[in-house]
Amino acid sequence: KAGVTQTPRYLIKTRGQQVTLSCSPISGHRSVSWYQQTPGQGLQFLFEYFSETQRNKGNFPGRFSGRQFSNSRSEMNVSTLELGDSALYLCASRGLFHNEQFFGPGTRLTVL
């Protein structure tokens, strides 16, 4: 069974630009979450989607948004990028009868 895939793996943007990251969950998983990992703040929850609906949101500004499609694939968007948005963005999926989340390899975003 293929794992969680994220594209692109690496991305370089400049301040003020916007970016869209993509995540494909494990086949059959309908729940997708996004996390941000930075050296200063560690791993922080961004948001969670289930069946195209946002179920939960972390403490991030409105510049961070996401969505989920009917095939469970998810995207997250960051608008008006700031230097502090440089981070590893991780996507995780979860099956209906599992408590654990399975993470993808992440997208490394660098904002210059």
Next chain:
Amino acid sequence: DQQVKQNSPSLSVQEGRISILNCDYTNSMFDYFLWYKKYPAEGPTFLISISSIKDKNEDGRFTVFLNKSAKHLSLHIVPSQPGDSAVYFCAASEDGATNKLIFGTGTLLAVQP
């Protein structure tokens, strides 16, 4: 406010010995706890979990202990192997049905051959 804390940023252990990684939490609403292992340039890999109704869960070389009164959990790895060298994160959630995990800051485990 750090709700989940891993006070040891690093730990070094000899191969074959026991590794004990510790985690403390402050939120009494947490009812589900997980441990993840992370290698550089990879996403976290799930290791083991425990519900608040239990005080111990075992899976092969990995055992997680939960002490609810002390708001403390620990991960025991026996015997430790060089391949276990990685960063270990504990995580907690208020509701096992949701995905919102609060992570600790991680402990870098180095298992020396």
